[in-house]
Amino acid sequence: MIEPCGSRPPGQDPQHDPRRRTAGRAPVNRVVARAKPYQPPRPVRGVSPRPDVSTRLIHWPDPTAPIFLDPSGRRGQRLRRTTYWLVTVALVLLALLWLSQAFVVAWEIG
Amino acid sequence: MGVWRGRRRVADTGALEVKAPARGRGRWAAVFAVTFVLLNVLAVGAYASSRFAPDNERVGADGTKVPADVPEGGTIVDATGPRVVSYRMPARTIALTFDDGPDPVWTPQVARVLAKYRVPATFFVIGAQVSRHPDLVRDLVRQGHELGIHSFTHPQIAALPAWRRRLEYGQTQDAIAYAAHVTTPLVRLPYSSGVDALDDGTWSATRQAGQWGFVSVFVDADSRDWVRPGVAAIVRNATPKGGRGSVILMHDAGGDRAQTVAALDRLIPEMKERGYRFTTVSGGLSRTVPTLRGVHHADTGQVVVGATLVWGVRVADGTVRALWTVLIVVGVLTLLRTLMLFAFAIRHTRRRRMPAWSWGPPVNDPVTVIVPAYNERTTIAAAVRSLASGTHPAVEVLVIDDESSDGTAEEVERLRLPNVRVVRVPGGGKAAALNAGLALASHDLAVMVDADTVVAPDAIHRLVQPFADPKIGAVAGNVKVGNRRTLIGRWQHIEYVIGFNLDRRLYETLNCMPTVPGALGAFRRVAVRDAGGLSRSTLAEDTDLTMALHRAGWRVAYEETAIAHTEAPSTLRQLWRQRYRWSYGTMQAMWRHRRAVVERGPSGRFGRRGLPFVTLFTVALPMCAPVLDVFAIYGLVFLDRTETVIGWLVVLVIQFVAAGLAFRLDHEPLRPLWAFSLQQVVYRQIMYLVLVHSAVTALSGGAMKWQKLRRTGEVATQHATAGSP
Numbered sequence: 120m121i122e123p124c125g126s127r128p129p130g131q132d133p134q135h136d137p138r139r140r141t142a143g144r145a146p147v148n149r150v151v152a153r154a155k156p157y158q159p160p161r162p163v164r165g166v167s168p169r170p171d172v173s174t175r176l177i178h179w180p181d182p183t184a185p186i187f188l189d190p191s192g193r194r195g196q197r198l199r200r201t202t203y204w205l206v207t208v209a210l211v212l213l214a215l216l217w218l219s220q221a222f223v224v225a226w227e228i229g
Numbered sequence: 230m231g232v233w234r235g236r237r238r239v240a241d242t243g244a245l246e247v248k249a250p251a252r253g254r255g256r257w258a259a260v261f262a263v264t265f266v267l268l269n270v271l272a273v274g275a276y277a278s279s280r281f282a283p284d285n286e287r288v289g290a291d292g293t294k295v296p297a298d299v300p301e302g303g304t305i306v307d308a309t310g311p312r313v314v315s316y317r318m319p320a321r322t323i324a325l326t327f328d329d330g331p332d333p334v335w336t337p338q339v340a341r342v343l344a345k346y347r348v349p350a351t352f353f354v355i356g357a358q359v360s361r362h363p364d365l366v367r368d369l370v371r372q373g374h375e376l377g378i379h380s381f382t383h384p385q386i387a388a389l390p391a392w393r394r395r396l397e398y399g400q401t402q403d404a405i406a407y408a409a410h411v412t413t414p415l416v417r418l419p420y421s422s423g424v425d426a427l428d429d430g431t432w433s434a435t436r437q438a439g440q441w442g443f444v445s446v447f448v449d450a451d452s453r454d455w456v457r458p459g460v461a462a463i464v465r466n467a468t469p470k471g472g473r474g475s476v477i478l479m480h481d482a483g484g485d486r487a488q489t490v491a492a493l494d495r496l497i498p499e500m501k502e503r504g505y506r507f508t509t510v511s512g513g514l515s516r517t518v519p520t521l522r523g524v525h526h527a528d529t530g531q532v533v534v535g536a537t538l539v540w541g542v543r544v545a546d547g548t549v550r551a552l553w554t555v556l557i558v559v560g561v562l563t564l565l566r567t568l569m570l571f572a573f574a575i576r577h578t579r580r581r582r583m584p585a586w587s588w589g590p591p592v593n594d595p596v597t598v599i600v601p602a603y604n605e606r607t608t609i610a611a612a613v614r615s616l617a618s619g620t621h622p623a624v625e626v627l628v629i630d631d632e633s634s635d636g637t638a639e640e641v642e643r644l645r646l647p648n649v650r651v652v653r654v655p656g657g658g659k660a661a662a663l664n665a666g667l668a669l670a671s672h673d674l675a676v677m678v679d680a681d682t683v684v685a686p687d688a689i690h691r692l693v694q695p696f697a698d699p700k701i702g703a704v705a706g707n708v709k710v711g712n713r714r715t716l717i718g719r720w721q722h723i724e725y726v727i728g729f730n731l732d733r734r735l736y737e738t739l740n741c742m743p744t745v746p747g748a749l750g751a752f753r754r755v756a757v758r759d760a761g762g763l764s765r766s767t768l769a770e771d772t773d774l775t776m777a778l779h780r781a782g783w784r785v786a787y788e789e790t791a792i793a794h795t796e797a798p799s800t801l802r803q804l805w806r807q808r809y810r811w812s813y814g815t816m817q818a819m820w821r822h823r824r825a826v827v828e829r830g831p832s833g834r835f836g837r838r839g840l841p842f843v844t845l846f847t848v849a850l851p852m853c854a855p856v857l858d859v860f861a862i863y864g865l866v867f868l869d870r871t872e873t874v875i876g877w878l879v880v881l882v883i884q885f886v887a888a889g890l891a892f893r894l895d896h897e898p899l900r901p902l903w904a905f906s907l908q909q910v911v912y913r914q915i916m917y918l919v920l921v922h923s924a925v926t927a928l929s930g931g932a933m934k935w936q937k938l939r940r941t942g943e944v945a946t947q948h949a950t951a952g953s954p
Binding site: 182183184185186187188189190192194195198199202203206209210212213215216217219220223224 | 256259262265266270392399400403534537541766767813816817926927928931932
């Protein structure tokens with residue numbers, strides 16, 4: 120990665136000591152190390168700032184994208200759920216109709 | 230290898246390669262459940278329309294079991310207790326009774342006359358009719374009339390088993406309970422008249438009705454209004470003799486009851502003048518028959534069961550009515566389409582066969598034949614050989630090998646034909662291969678041919694002749710099924726001959742050809758460029774391109790003399806896959822070009838004329854066509870079987886004649902048509918299911934890949950054996 124100009128003066132790092140360990144855990148202040156992670160008392164809600172529209176990635180519509188395809192699968196799931204729900208309701212109503220008639224006959228004849 | 234846009238990989242070697250969805254059994258369970266519900270609903274509709282009723286059967290003609298005093302006794306028979314007791318209406322008392330209602334036309338008219346003279350009456354209602362018109366029943370009760378049970382479906386009660394009798398009474402009672410929140414102890418058996426006409430069967434039913442708590446009401450005077458003898462005759466028949474009390478039978482449904490209404494308007498004032506009083510059956514006998522005293526309120530249970538029944542009948546009636554409407558629309562459209570096919574095909578053929586007919590000056594321009602191939606080693610050699618050795622001067626064959634792994638390209642190279650080039654492209658699907666072929670083509674006329682298709686020697690030459698007309702941008706050839714040995718092959722052969730010789734002639738005349746077949750089609754390269762090339766966004770790139778050509782203002786022609794033989798799927802599974810892709814791709818193409826409907830110029834012309842026509846006859850009508858089969862089965866089970874069979878045979882004959890015409894126009898022998906009748910009971914239904922499957926996939930946004938069909942090489946072998954060039 121190229122470091123931006125002006126972030127560090129050219130030449131050797133004056134604070135670098137080769138005798139010190141360069142691998143392992145970085146030394147941090149004890150208070151910081153032992154501090155519990157911050158947990159808000161209740162879920163934080165609010166409106167995040169809008170992203171800068173001018174720098175947002177432009178999504179061009181893909182002319183080769185397959186028509187009707189819903190890669191997320193949400194449309195199919197919704198359709199499937201609605202169908203199952205309607206079919207279940209229809210079956211329950213049908214069962215009620217037949218059972219009510221069968222029950223009447225069985226009760227009266229029996 | 231893949232397709233990259235910038236640094237992003239947008240596609241792999243398949244045209245539309247996406248993760249296949251997990252195939253659940255729930256989808257099939259839902260299909261079976263919907264079919265099950267539909268069958269039940271149709272069965273309820275048929276039951277409520279008296280389809281099961283054995284109306285013409287007479288049973289128990291003898292009267293040996295009828296007690297001697299019953300025929301001599303009164304018309305109201307109370308068999309609720311251990312002893313059967315008969316009652317008569319008091320002297321100079323008339324109980325008007327109306328059977329078979331309620332009817333939305335005649336019952337209110339009858340009620341209006343009764344209200345005019347402030348006369349109450351007893352209506353013996355049919356349960357199914359109560360379910361259909363509960364508001365009429367509610368109004369009758371509100372106006373002070375009495376209700377009685379006349380069964381649910383008007384069957385010959387004596388011919389029914391006990392449980393069905395009980396069901397007939399119980400269902401009618403429940404329907405009345407829901408409609409008017411009352412119940413009734415009165416029953417009149419269908420087809421019954423006076424007590425003197427009681428036979429063993431009716432007597433048994435009367436005794437049983439008594440055991441279930443019903444009082445049977447017979448008739449003193451039958452007005453015989455159901456034969457419509459005239460107002461005077463009805464009044465004469467209904468008039469009681471000698472001042473006796475009388476239960477008079479009339480009808481408020483079952484046909485034109487204008488005479489009944491008019492007769493009622495004369496009978497009531499005349500009888501009142503003679504000193505008769507009018508009452509209900511219960512009103513006349515409530516003092517003597519304890520069962521008939523007071524108002525019988527329905528309990529909540531009965532109302533709930535009645536509501537289930539009433540709504541069940543209403544939904545069933547609505548479904549049957551909707552299916553009838555669809556059937557009529559489908560029937561009319563099919564007939565219209567058949568007539569159009571006949572008229573346009575004959576006209577088109579006559580015009581083409583005229584001696585003076587020609588497309589213009591002969592077209593001998595060089596042609597590039599593009600053959601996209603993906604793992605077609607079995608068939609490619611025969612296809613390329615037939616293309617390279619045609620009669621057209623200057624043909625360049627360009628085989629675009631779409632990353633085959635079976636040595637397709639090597640197979641072509643082994644032929645060492647001088648005018649054949651093989652180009653290997655990264656796998657990107659058929660559309661991408663064809664685009665590559667168009668880009669690499671040396672000539673302005675391009676013919677696209679599938680790698681499993683063998684063309685006739687003069688096919689390419691004939692195919693490009695329509696380009697003598699500069700407005701024509703594409704030409705569809707006449708593709709035939711090469712492998713016809715199996716039944717599936719024959720069915721497809723019949724379908725292809727009809728499709729190419731009737732449908733395409735019609736579409737060309739109307740300038741709305743939906744597809745130049747990928748198996749054999751010729752294009753001007755400039756026209757394809759105008760149309761934006763072949764799109765990868767649909768699975769029917771040929772249909773998509775043809776529609777785009779229409780929108781770009783190019784005409785599309787059909788050249789029936791340019792003949793090619795293609796290898797059709799040889800198994801049901803392969804056929805399903807191919808048709809699934811075709812119908813799904815056609816839907817995609819239609820959707821892609823939907824904006825043409827609102828555009829101007831040639832695009833708008835195609836969008837407003839061609840596209841709706843094609844959508845109606847290639848998607849909407851075939852999708853609704855299963856209703857023909859549903860009603861054929863419905864008719865065989867519930868309606869008149871003879872009429873149903875005759876109706877179905879008429880449809881079959883019309884289609885057979887259309888098929889015969891197509892075979893004649895194509896100079897094909899008629900022998901394969903023996904498989905036509907079988908095609909109508911298996912193949913057609915499979916095609917419906919495929920279309921429904923495609924529509925569901927389109928609606929749900931499911932993924933669908935290009936599925937490679939397994940080639941048997943039968944057509945290629947036939948070509949090699951025949952020794953044709």
